[in-house]
Amino acid sequence: MACYLNNAATTWPKPECVSEAVREFMLNGGANSSRGTSSVRDMETMNLILDCRIKLVNMFGGYDDANPLLVTFTANITEALNIVLRGYLRPGMSVITSSMEHNAVMRPLRALESSGVNVEVINADSYGQMNPSDFEDALMNHKYNLAVISHASNVCGTIQPLNEIAELCMKYNVPLVVDTAQTAGVIDINASELKLSALCFTGHKGLMGPQGTGGIIWSPEFASRVQPIITGGTGSYSHLETQPEDLPDKFESGTPNLPGIAGLNAALQWLNDTGIKNIAEHECMTGEYMLERLLEIDDVILSGRHDMNNRVSVFAFNVKGIDNGILADELSRSGFETRPGLHCAPSAHRTLNTFPQGALRVSPGYFNSRDDVDAFIDTLKTIIFSCID
Secondary structure: OEOOOOOOOOOOOOOOOHHHHHHHHHOOOOOOOOOOOHHHHHHHHHHHHHHHHHHHHOOOHHHHHHOHHHEEEEOOOHHHHHHHHHHHHOOOOOOEEOOOOOOHHHHHHHHHHHOEEEEEEEEOOOOOOOOOOOOHHHHHOOOOOOOEEEEOOOOEEOOOOHHHHHHHHHHHOOOOEEEEOOOOOOOOOOOOOOOOOOOEEEEEOOOOOOOOEEEEEEOOHHHOOOOOOOOOOOOOOOOOOOOOOOOOOOOOOOOOOHHHHHHHHHHHHHHHHHHHHHHHHHHHHHHHHHHHHHHHOOOOOEEEOOOOOOOOOOOEEEEEEEOOHHHHHHHOOOOEOOOOOOOHHHHHHHHHHOOOOOOEEOOOOOOOHHHHHHHHHHHHHHHHHHHHH
């Protein structure tokens, strides 16, 4: 039987209510949004979308008394980050980020750099954490128009000191955008308390929703300064041939992933019922046990922190004398799903001194148990013994 340990890529399994909600929408809902005759099905779809916006803005501490109109739905967090970065940055502007970013941040920034945007990368330490004093030194010596930071590393799980970074951005009047791909649904994040300009999230990881869902929680002032990179039909203001300025229409052209939103809405309700704190505690306990067992093995070289302080349950390691791709393949043959390689984050691997070989990543989730960890470690030890022997 397969043992899934790749929750940093996407959580699995999903709560049963998620697939049920998707199926229910496809079978009995299915009406488009703002593009019908105000039939019962049309109104049910509009109510579904609003309900999901309300849950999201309440979960992430949205602005203007948790105004649901400040939620933009996207296909994923990569699209969300592109909407923010490409819609705001212009030639001559400067942006600051960390060396631990996923390519969802790095590739848009490098593309913008080629068109005249100045990109400054602050190096994190060998555990993957950026020192706030290094960040402040940069802010003191140069005027930045934007900062963009991943809350936690998708490679080694290290959590960045977001509170300190947010305070510095407020001090130096730099808008802050946060990538919460590895923390949304696992760690409480309040966008308005942190004064974030935009919080980008994906629906299919810690939020337990379907793939193809994600979005942005905006501060209204910042959203007014971002230009939409996709324009078209919104189901509103149909007399205009120019894009509406009002949210959420400004950034939501075309038909959204309505079955996905139905599934995400159900997942958010499940999260609320289960409790993010309870989920975090379980994942931390399972992760702590995984870390303890990994460190038992002499040939394992673990990247990042060697304790559970300031980290999520995402672990990257190499084994002496064994290519991580071969190791992943051997584990897969034994039923364990992991992920080898560079994890779409070459800069992070350079920071962790695991470039170009990458590492094997294992990421237990809420539905994993200590028994799963024991079975994985036993199999890992057997593979290491057979390969090295």
